Amino acid sequence: MNRIQFFVRLFSGGKTLVVQADSTDSVEVIHEKISLMTGIPTSVQRLIYQGKQLQVDQTISDCGINMESNLQLVGRLRSTKYSHAWKLMNELSSLIWGFCKSEFCLIQNDKDHLENVLIQILIMIPHDIDEASEYLEIFISSSVPAALVMLYTSSYLDNKIVADKCIRQIINSFDSESLTPMYSTYAIILEFCKSLREAGIEDDLYIFCRSSLRDIIDLVGIARCEADTKKFISLQDVLPFVREIAVKLHHNLNLTMGSTPLSLSCSLVHDFAAFMFPVRNAIWFQVPFGSTITFPLMENDTDDAEYYRESIKCLYCSFRGLLEATLSSLGLLETRLGLKEEVEDVQVVQWWSLYLTLLKELNNISKLYTGMENVFWQKMRQVKASLCFLVVKFATKLEDYGWLFEHKEVLSFEGRRHLAIMMLPEVIDGGGLYSMFIDRSQLLESSFEYIITATRKNLHGCLFIKFKHEEATGPGVLREWFLLVCQAMFNPQNALFVACPNDRRRFFPNSASKVKPLHLDYFWFSGRMIALTLTHKIQIGIVFDRTFYLQLAGQDITLEDVRDADPPFYKSCKEILEMDPEMLDGDNLGLRFICDVESLGSKKEIELCPNGKDTIVDSKNRDEYINLLIEHYFVTSVADQVACFANGFADVTITSEHQPFFRCLNLEELDLMLDGSGNDISVEDWKAHTDYSGYNKSDCQISWFWKIVECMSVEQRNVLLFFWTSIKFLPPDGFAGLGSRLKIHKSSAPSDHLPTSQTCFYSLRFPPYKSESIMQDRLHMITQEHIGCSFGSS
Template identity: 50%
Template sequence: MRKDQNALPSSSNSSSSNSPSSTRPLPSWPRSSPAGDTHLQFFVRILSYHSLVVQADSSDTVRSIHEKIESITGISIFEQRLIYRGRQLQLEQTLAECKVQNDASLNLVGRMRSTGYPEAWHLINDVVSMIFRMYKTNPPSNRQNPKTLRTKLTNFVSDSLKDPLRDSVKSREKLSGYLQIFNSSSATGALVMLYMSSCKTNKEEAEEAIKSFITSIKNSWKHFCLDTVLIVLEFCRLLNKTAGIDDPLYCFCRRTLGEMAKEESIGIANKDIEKKKCLIGIHDIFPFVNELASKLSRDLMSSTEPTFFPRLSPKDVTDFSTFIEAMKIQIERRVGFGGPIRVPLTEELPLDYADNVIILHGIFTHLLSKLENVLVKIEEHVEWGQKKKEPDTHLLQWYEYLRVLKELNSISKLYYGCEKVFWETMKRRKDVLCYLVVMCAKRKDDNNWILDCKELTNFEVRRCLAMFILPEVKDEYNDLHEMLIDRAHLLEESYEYIVHADLDSLRAGLFMEFKNEEATGPGVLREWFFLVCQAIFNPQNALFVACPNDRRRFYPNPASKVDPLHLKYFSFSGKVIALALMHKVQVGIVLDRVFFLQLAGQTITLEDIKDADPYLYNSCKQILEMDPTTIDQDALGLTFIDEKEELGARKVIELCPDGKNVIVNSKNRRRYIDSLIQHRFVTSISEQVAHFTEGFADIMSSNEIKRSFFRCLNHEDLDCMLHGSENGISVEDWRAHTDYHGFVKTDLQISWFWEIVGNMTKEQKKILLFFWTSIKYLPVEGFSGLASRLYIYKTSEPIDRLPSSHTCFYRLCFPAYTTINDMQERLRIITQEHVGCSFGTW
């Protein structure tokens, strides 16, 4: 920060200079004059060549001195201000309180005539005079308006903003002028003095006034000016010395300064202005970084008891994060950051930068070590809790550790070798880190740092981070997009509802009902997702092609243009898949690798087409493995073309300029294969992929967010999210996650039920599960991954009635059948495909 006459004084105790730019201590005004000789003689310099000799008692007020000067010079009290040791003397102070010594020299400065803003001096002097009156009146007298001090400070700021052209240069100069007057009037010290008063009323009033004033000047302009920074920094320094780092008002001021530092650093970094100086420099920021790091360290080391976990203050972590981001930006900008910094330093840096850069490296190492110790304790606690089957009660507290880890990861990128150290530490604690992410990470946070070392994560972590990126389904019915679909026209009507819907309503969620059916709610919605995805990916609709070796896998059909609306249907398909993921519905469909990689913005290689076109894959492998001499003899008879049949006609596409005349040989065979793959699986379906991507991104709100979504996942992860478990349905797992109402688990009917289910075919189990829950494909965790447990309800209906279900609540209902054969026959009926998948229950 530059040093000039407006620069903030440091908090040292030096007071040897009378210059306004010298340092000054926090004012300390006693309530009575000091004992001893009270008679003083001092000099008041009016002009550089003329001084007055004034005699007074140390108990006399500054106002009385002003009155004497007025009687001699004719200068009105309102136009005067007295400066002693770089500080303006306030009217209500006594000479003893100002520590005016015998034979001292005071400077008389014209107040009204020396500034363009006389009204500002008038307002701020009223404020300071009020503060001294309040401080001296202890206990305070009855005040008619307890918010007077705050009101006066608010008026001071609002008066500086009366210019109708608030964004004009003149208006900014006026605000700056007002703040300079505030800064040079000792108002900051006076307010802190009042805050430190032993009188509770004074303390509360000062706190309210300071907070209100800082908030108003911070919010006055989009871009901070130097004087705003100086005022907040002065409050921080004074409160740090007097109130301490745990004081609430100090923490408020520190947080405000951190926000200003972060916003200014980001603004300057984005503008990429090399020569522009920051109002808040590293030397201003670093003391707070060091202070907060020390506090976090103490908290992390606060106990070694096995049942106790150190608590990190969320506000301290937030402040640490804010200052770290500002400091990191400034280091990168100041050093030029051509790469990580080596410690010990191998290049010369300005002294303040060099010292702070080295200390920050030490902070990183120290906090990382302490956090690893905490992760070990958490790991032990989680293992103990899992054995005891007791829920974690520390999750809110553990969230702060993730936030600190994020900041340490950010710091590690500044230093050579530190990023490797960070991730090696995390690899040692991989299991507990993954546990914390899944259990504690929040949707609102930037969690991308975890993906910097993606191999460290597991499926649960990647799925969790991906779901954070998807919109969150709203609970309010009025926000949902409503659909009423005719089963006979499922695909066409679904298309109309989705394509023409308001995007915000789609992102809120869906409410589904089939025509002429009473059923509504989540169960019907799950059924609709399953049915509409079966229709979209039905090869007869020519939108997608199924992989020969795995009929669940699909990629866009290059010949889809047989339908004039095919591109719009691809956009519709993208929306439906994104919505299914958002609603956590497993639809039994998966996207082939060649399709996934394009959605993720990655390159397709030969190994990626193995499922999509096994014949082409094997042919290309053979070409690559052939003897070079054989290929160079034109044994293949290939040129750089691709032939395909399209709408009954043979079409030839050149894979490079004049490709039909470029013979494939041993030197260009790799390029030929890459070009062929590029054409078959990228170029030929580029429009289809683009429209699918557009639809998917509409639900995500942007293409950038869509890319982040796929960056979180591996291809196999998306398979698990869309298709669900690859394992057969476990009857033991099913039974373990089922409760009873009206029945008890020892009833004959319950024993019969599970015996019958155990003897069902794989497909019958799926149909029964679908009848019961509208779920045909379980999550990868099995029944434990469902939103709730399942229920079997006993009904009072006649025993010849079929079972019924409430799919929204995972309820299966049936009467107390008298024989196992009766129950088996009723269950056989509902596990027929045409019954179990089109029942219309709710």
Template identity: 50%
Template sequence: MSSLADPNPANDSRRLASAAAKRKLDDYAPTAADDDDFGADLLSIRMRKDELYSVQHSAFAPASSSSSGRVPWPLPHSPLPSARLSFSSRLQFFVRMISEGKTLVFQANSSDTVQSVHERIQAITGIPVIEQRLIYRGKQLQCEKSLAECAIQNDAGLHLVGRMRSTGHPQAWQIIDDMISLVCRLCKGETVPYALKTIRTRISEYLSMTPKDDGDPATGHLQIFMSSSAPAALVMLYMSPIRGNKEHADDSIRHFLDSCISELPKSLRSRCAPIVLEFCKLLRRIASDDPLYTCCRSSLGSMMEVIKVSWLLEHAESVKRAISIQEIFPFVSELADRLSKDLELSLISAASVGSWSDVLDFTMFLRPLRTAICGLKCFKHPISLPLKKKHHDVLMCTEEVELLSQIFEEMLMKMNKCLTGMEERLSAEVSGEIDIAHPVWSRYLTILKELNAISKIYLGSEERFWTILSTRKCALCMLVVRYAKRNDDHKWLLEHKDIMDFESRRHLVMMMFPEVKEDFEEQHEMLIDRSQLLSESFEYIANAEAESLHGGIFMEFKNEEATGPGVLREWFVLVCQAIFNQQNPLFVACPNDRRRFYPNPASTVEPLHLKYFNFSGRMIGLALMHKVQVGIVLDRVFFLQLGGYSISLEDIRDADPCMYNSCKQILEMDAEFIDSDALGLTFVREVEELGLRRVVELCDGGKGIVVNSKNRNDYVDLLIKHRFVTSISQQVTHFAQGFGNILSDVRLQKFFFQSLELEDIDQMLHGSENDISVEDWKAHTEYNGYKASDPQIVWFWKIVSEMSPQQKKNILFFWTSVKYLPVEGFRGLASRLYIYKSTEHLSRLPSSHTCFYRLCFPPYPSMAIMQQRLSIIAQEHVGCSFGTW
């Protein structure tokens, strides 16, 4: 299969723009901002050459030829360099407060002015420039001159004179200063005993003493790490060619990331994001696939959930916990490029799989970026491209908004090709040509989910996204069934249920239920008397805490030995049939389809009817959760209300054919005839309760409103609403509450039904409508003690194939406790079926172990004897009672 090289030159602009976005991450100058006031002191500013490294090994050196041609970082207060900087143009110096013992790290160009150094000192110390004097070789330096013009060498010493101020965090400064001093010694090649342990200890001490209140003191404390250039010092150690330094730095930085979680409360962890961002900026210059950089990037991504992303870099500085779109976007662009390459490789080989962490990071950085863009008030949403650059606010983020759209388009096209390739491979698998695993496919759903979220930002993109997915329906459904996980958010898929098949929709809604547990200690235990089946089941289920039903159910019938899943399946079937039995007043069967039910408006004759509706909702939810087909289905008017939908005339066709036909005639009657009042109708309805009839107004003053050609639509709507909504609203509400109790989240109750078609819930609750296929039955049956060619097995299948459909159902129920097969047939059962040779006397009837789908019988000597034995258990009253162990 060919690669996905794009021949379209129009996409060159996307790649160039993407490269520009990545360079934004490189456009970094270490900051030196701090809220603390420093004292007037003689500050010794040592500008010294880094004798430890050659240019190509320096943490701040220009990128090498292997760095994908990325532009090197501009140094502070200098324009973006157009060529590599020479070593002589760079100065590194440490600022030490003699009285406090604090050390600050700076870098500068020799072309920088003395004024720029003054300004940076003001930013870190708070000492106004006007009060500063820089002294070198006994002379005061002139602000307008450059450092080179002042003949300042790399190893020169400068002195700063200022007035005394105080600092609010002297101990924190001392700890970080000690750590940086140790790092400097390691970079110079000194041997420092227990260096790694000391650095880790200093980091832990520094974070542990952070003020716990999420306010200015905590912010000032954490800014010390940045103001002292500790990240730059640790990255320099990571870049050091001296043996052991890289490992020390790697461990120390990872320890900082871990300690942010272990040492700080959740409310403060987000305050470390600027520090982690600093590490990312510094480390990314090494390589975008450097393991330590990847680790820092993932840590920053995990912090994005609690960090506000501002639309503007300047605005971010004034917003608490804000990081700008300009700072976040390069990560999105970088990860999008990596994922695009992985998608290309997945078309060539299923073994070419990139890092799963790239997919996760992509989602974590995208979410706050999308939120920030959607919050831009300068755009009309969804955003129409190309942008009209009328406002300053628009100009500041135009590039990012347009680039995100280009990322969406490129990745959508590649996903389309990948899904097409999936369908081709699936077709080959079906034909038996290949049978291999495709691990990269597991990431497609996550990428598609993010693309769907991006599509909502731009005008017309969402329609394009779903149009493409609708053409790749086969691949999408396979992804859903095979890779959708319980803890994932599937709402985006279920909102477009029409492009999925029944199997994928069922798979997604089933994950709204808790996972059935097999731990007996956590199961809800019941002991039921068959003669009191409904009342005792009601007591056990209706009065139970909802949480106790989430762990599963263990039940047994009184005076019976059988237990396990088979008995539980029988209980579900029997209780649901009792609930919907027409001798009970809870539900009404539809005249046109006796399998279908909706709440009975006259259920009020039962004093506990609302509690029973809650119980009914729990039972239906539990049956679905345990995947038991109970032979009961809901009528459309009931199903729609559970989903929060309104009822129309066509929806009542099965529930009340008489009312349907009458309303249909009223709507189709000649206008003159109905206006003549020949029908004598007003806006009222007659209701029968306990044998008594009464008149109910459909609206205020309904008795006085005559039905005519102009208001007949309103009359029909109100009639239907009163008959199928108002009169059963309490029953529907309590059923819905009971059903919601069984879901993992009760708030999903309406969405559960909105995510399905009526036919879906029919198949999940009732099962297959087809007669049992004996050939399918045989294909899913194995033998123990018998062989398929044994006479008893041959006789068995011949006898079963000649039985009536009902007898076959009775045999299957006796064997498995499954009364209604899933829509997939025997393939949809929990396991295969088994026939065991028993050692029972030949006079004994067959027995079953329904939990394990086992049917047991001795080797009957003739087909006639076997037929006589099977005919007994094929009877309704025998086949529907369970065999014992």
């Protein structure tokens, strides 16, 4: 073997390398030597000697290379119409690799030249998606990302700063979705992340690159479909991020349980959710389990399952570890901060809200593994108080909390009501004003015209009500209008709804409502009105029958659910189900799979199933018969009415759907929001929301008044409240939900006069009574028309 020495001049006028090799070494070996010396990948190297490109399978002697020969190293040009782009990429790569191996710090001219070349490259990116994708592939192949990371590891601070600036500039240039294809952008940022991580760097630049990769994943929804998953994303690329983030997040949660509480890292939590998304979806779409995954995997699982074994294990271990750490942290934080205390510190607010993001993602992961979803919800029941606290305090975006509807029992009524209210528009003072001038003599008809023609924007603003020929306006009049219109809507004489025989407050749609012209439009109007009463937190003393509620919630109706709506029907069905089988099988009742339907005074038979007239009801099919009867009488016969009501309701909500609202609440909780009857009024809350004009708090008349109110029954207080404000029942959040304070004015009338009210301003006027007994008698006269009992002794 003949040992020789020759020179290799780097591309674009860079440094000259001294290379020693054997004459029998191949050109491929020379490429590898150059790569070790410069860090330039062999895939982008092209050696030129005496005007000819050297082939990798040639030896040095075959090429005629002698001692002290001079070779030129240039970038490998591929067949592409972007030859200028390749030239700039190679020039940039050459500059960077030259700086990486130099023994001195970059001078200003070098920095300027490098940045100018980079700017030229970035402004050349085509706007066409396909062309931009090819252009960015050139960028990756040129090894520029790896070269910049190598420069970033320089011992010279100035070199490090330049590399940091260039990498951030490249990534920030991909912000515009219309400028470049997101998949190619993802590949470039991934290359930076991998190179930085392989270099053992986890500083601000690495976190910036990782967060940028997260933003790309969020933007394009990587791995949403099976085809994109294998074509675009490799689990081996993403798993290292998942593993490192899960470890850091677990450590972060453990720190919050220490003696000094630390806030959860917002970046870590959001990165965790983003990187888990493609891994979770890739497993879900690609692994042919057919359902959930049984862990640990069996030895005879398919090759695909084996390929994803590491992903499956990583996801499972991350889920179990983070779930336990999260629950422990929540338990300690609950004890430390106390759920009843107001959390004022902004940092604490941000910290607590991150738990909801983390729990949402853990819930998503639990769906992949057999039995783990049950484990997750069992754990959630253990921290029910904390979970409810988090939802009430921090839940703002409804789409982030839909996962809680699946198991609403893990929340208290307060938490469920908060989620439900989030689906309703917020009435903001000073917003758009929708004015309605209502004729009391045609209350329902005139209100119908205003509400049915209003836009969603109108109804999401403030409502202004003025009755014709009346001066009063304000919140009291608005509440009175709501109460009167809803009472008219549900008045059985208007044929829209039917009251339950056993509870006249409960209503369900009338199957014979078509006797009323425009009856379906009126159901649409009714849906809008109920949504508006809930939006304005006005209780109307009317509630839904269970059959009506269940249909709105998208749930099935059973026989027990119709007990209140139709007691005779319920009793008859129970008798059929409990009847002796022999009697039923003997056709003693003569029952067939048919039912009678009355329409506009005439009756006709409806078959409940094909050939129902000839199908005898017996002990074997009686359950099916009862279910079909229930389906017909309580679902099919009112399907159009319920659908129109639901569409009207959804038209007011911000979700444009009705089912999530009704699914979120139990019927009894919806009752409290619509009715409120039976709720006692807090006298202390009443006092706290009352102002005085002409009186002082210390005046004897004021002391007498509150003493008398404290001795009233629940019903008496509701009557007094209605006289004072035109509000029959308080909103769930008490007097704070009225939107305006109450007032007590001193009247100039003689002391033997009754108190008077000005409900539009929530004002009560009474004279300066000379004794407590006189005041008690006057208040008694106000309420005795409504209730047949007197006040308790003073």
